[in-house]
Amino acid sequence: MAARRRGTSPAAGPATTPGAVRAPQRSWRRIFDNRLLPILLITPALVAIGGLVAYPVLRTAWLSLNDASGLQALTTGAMSFIGLDNYVAIAQDPDLRRSALTTVLFGLSCVVATMVVGMAVALLLNRPFKGRVVLGIIVLLPWAIPHVAASYVWQWLFHDQYGVINWTLSTLGLGGFEGFAWFNQWHTAFIVIGIVVVWQSFPFVSIALLAGLQTVPTDVLEAARIDGASAWQRTRLVTLPMLKPLLLVLLVISTIWDFKVFDQVFVLTGGGPARKTEILTISTYQQAFTQSEFGLGSALAMVLFLILLVVTVIYIKLVKDEERVS
Amino acid sequence: MTIAPVDLGGGDSPRLAQRRVVTAGMAKRRRRVATIATYVAALAVGLFAAFPIYWMVLTSVKTQAEIITPEPVFWPSTFDLSRFSYVLELGFTTYLRNSLLVAAGTTLLGLVVAIFAGYALARFRLPFHRYVLMIVLSTQLFPLVVLIIPLFIVMRNLNLLGSLWGLILAYLAFITPLMIWILRGFFLSIPTELEEAAQIDGCTRFGAMWRVILPLAGPGIAAVSIFAWIAAWNEFLLALTFIRSDELRTLPVGLVQFVGRESTDYGAIMAASLMFTIPVVIFFLFVHKRLTTGMVAGAVKG
Numbered sequence: 001m002a003a004r005r006r007g008t009s010p011a012a013g014p015a016t017t018p019g020a021v022r023a024p025q026r027s028w029r030r031i032f033d034n035r036l037l038p039i040l041l042i043t044p045a046l047v048a049i050g051g052l053v054a055y056p057v058l059r060t061a062w063l064s065l066n067d068a069s070g071l072q073a074l075t076t077g078a079m080s081f082i083g084l085d086n087y088v089a090i091a092q093d094p095d096l097r098r099s100a101l102t103t104v105l106f107g108l109s110c111v112v113a114t115m116v117v118g119m120a121v122a123l124l125l126n127r128p129f130k131g132r133v134v135l136g137i138i139v140l141l142p143w144a145i146p147h148v149a150a151s152y153v154w155q156w157l158f159h160d161q162y163g164v165i166n167w168t169l170s171t172l173g174l175g176g177f178e179g180f181a182w183f184n185q186w187h188t189a190f191i192v193i194g195i196v197v198v199w200q201s202f203p204f205v206s207i208a209l210l211a212g213l214q215t216v217p218t219d220v221l222e223a224a225r226i227d228g229a230s231a232w233q234r235t236r237l238v239t240l241p242m243l244k245p246l247l248l249v250l251l252v253i254s255t256i257w258d259f260k261v262f263d264q265v266f267v268l269t270g271g272g273p274a275r276k277t278e279i280l281t282i283s284t285y286q287q288a289f290t291q292s293e294f295g296l297g298s299a300l301a302m303v304l305f306l307i308l309l310v311v312t313v314i315y316i317k318l319v320k321d322e323e324r325v326s
Numbered sequence: 327m328t329i330a331p332v333d334l335g336g337g338d339s340p341r342l343a344q345r346r347v348v349t350a351g352m353a354k355r356r357r358r359v360a361t362i363a364t365y366v367a368a369l370a371v372g373l374f375a376a377f378p379i380y381w382m383v384l385t386s387v388k389t390q391a392e393i394i395t396p397e398p399v400f401w402p403s404t405f406d407l408s409r410f411s412y413v414l415e416l417g418f419t420t421y422l423r424n425s426l427l428v429a430a431g432t433t434l435l436g437l438v439v440a441i442f443a444g445y446a447l448a449r450f451r452l453p454f455h456r457y458v459l460m461i462v463l464s465t466q467l468f469p470l471v472v473l474i475i476p477l478f479i480v481m482r483n484l485n486l487l488g489s490l491w492g493l494i495l496a497y498l499a500f501i502t503p504l505m506i507w508i509l510r511g512f513f514l515s516i517p518t519e520l521e522e523a524a525q526i527d528g529c530t531r532f533g534a535m536w537r538v539i540l541p542l543a544g545p546g547i548a549a550v551s552i553f554a555w556i557a558a559w560n561e562f563l564l565a566l567t568f569i570r571s572d573e574l575r576t577l578p579v580g581l582v583q584f585v586g587r588e589s590t591d592y593g594a595i596m597a598a599s600l601m602f603t604i605p606v607v608i609f610f611l612f613v614h615k616r617l618t619t620g621m622v623a624g625a626v627k628g
Contacts, residue, residue, distance in 0.1 A: 045443030131368065150378070211619070288478075298475050
């Protein structure tokens with residue numbers, strides 16, 4: 001690419017310029033255009049990413065190895081290196097240990113539910129029926145709602161006294177749901193949080209998968225149909241294998257999203273009751289900004305990051321294996 | 327219904343054809359069941375996606391007596407629009423202004439950075455090109471909580487915690503990488519011959535980019551602008567951590583504060599949520615397609 005560009009650039013100079021001046025001018029310009037300009041263009045981005053992402057990540061990693069409690073530790077740098085003690089503290093604290101475990105279990109459940117609902121809706125939208133276009137737009141809406149607003153809407157739907165959901169369930173004959181307080185037990189609270197998370201993340205999966213479904217060549221599907229494959233068999237044996245790379249990508253994007261959930265939990269339960277719905281993002285915020293335990297908070301953030309890293313490495317390995325096979 | 331006989335005529339295997347003959351009558355019925363199932367499923371999906379939003383809108387305009395009822399009212403007898411002005415008077419005008427400032431600032435700064443970087447990554451062979459691309463992509467992996475403590479320290483030391491600039495800078499951390507990535511894809515889809523022609527016509531290399539390519543990338547630039555705008559408008563965690571004074575709060579944090587004070591007035595909460603939501607939904611419907619393909623393409627190529 002660079003060679004081609006260099007070859008075309010002599011034509012850039014005006015033809016009427018005297019030769020003596022033209023040669024150095026052109027070469028300076030060529031050096032600027034090919035060497036300096038790209039670096040000038042990328043520098044702001046590198047500075048931004050370096051200063052706002054790379055530096056903070058390294059600083060968090062360093063902080064996680066220190067005992068940094070109280071604001072003084074941050075402003076004066078008065079902290080002491082304690083090695084992995086913060087990580088040991090997380091492993092020994094029953095609440096924080098549960099928080100890490102909950103993050104993984106809750107995150108994975110949300111990913112599975114998001115993928116299943118997203119896939120089902122994509123397959124539905126791929127069928128011809130009246131109102132398909134309208135449904136395609138309606139399905140997008142939950143994705144567009146800000147997390148905080150969505151959390152309040154669902155909190156209202158699940159309200160114990162005046163919520164539509166309790167009314168519907170008790171009208172359907174489930175007596176136990178009259179005045180049922182969803183946020184008083186951790187497991188029912190997680191059901192509501194999970195519904196909100198899935199509600200907001202399935203549209204992306206559906207729309208991406210729908211685009212993928214429409215790239216599956218119709219002649220292959222037609223061939224399978226003529227060979228007697230049922231609709232379910234065509235989906236399972238033809239469509240899904242063809243979408244495998246896309247599915248893997250969506251799996252990772254959903255994982256990154258669902259393990260990072262903060263807003264919904266903060267609004268709906270704040271980690272309660274009795275810290276039982278705390279996940280790592282909430283724990284980090286609580287330890288760092290309400291307890292001022294910045295070292296411990298950093299260690300919690302690093303645990304979350306390491307979990308995501310492991311998941312992503314597994315994903316990259318899966319994609320590599322996939323490429324080797326095909 | 328009309329396809330089945332045609333299939334029988336052209337059936338390549340007699341055994342298969344015979345099986346079809348047997349099921350031809352059933353096939354019709356089965357297709358009708360499938361059609362009904364499709365519509366039932368469509369209705370269920372539509373309800374799941376839209377009912378919460380319908381309920382938010384409805385609650386915000388119902389009278390108090392129709393909100394607080396053991397049996398829900400699905401269509402109000404009168405519409406009460408007074409809540410919107412009531413909510414605005416309670417400080418939402420300030421939150422709205424702050425959110426607009428932060429969203430606009432993030433979008434403009436992000437655009438400058440992302441247009442330049444996206445163009446450079448699409449058109450030039452940079453030193454460490456592969457690594458620069460990898461770095462841009464890998465930023466998506468970091469949860470905000472990993473960045474938040476050091477960013478808080480930096481903003482504190484730079485005395486930016488008391489201003490909206492701190493938020494704008496912090497938002498650039500997670501918004502620009504995706505903007506760069508989507509814009510790079512856009513620039514890649516524009517043929518290089520256009521710049522070469524512009525340069526032959528006397529443009530500088532930078533001029534060729536600025537005057538020829540940028541206008542062509544207009545739709546892409548519009549899409550990432552809206553993406554950045556929405557991301558900054560919705561962001562909650564950083565705004566919650568960094569902003570301590572009420573007159574600098576943005577909408578999501580303002581909403582949480584508001585609920586903390588009026589926790590039982592669901593009509594007002596829904597009205598505030600609705601005002602917070604509407605601009606996003608409008609913008610979002612314009613860009614969702616580019617956003618989806620951009621994110622998926624980014625991950626696939628990585």
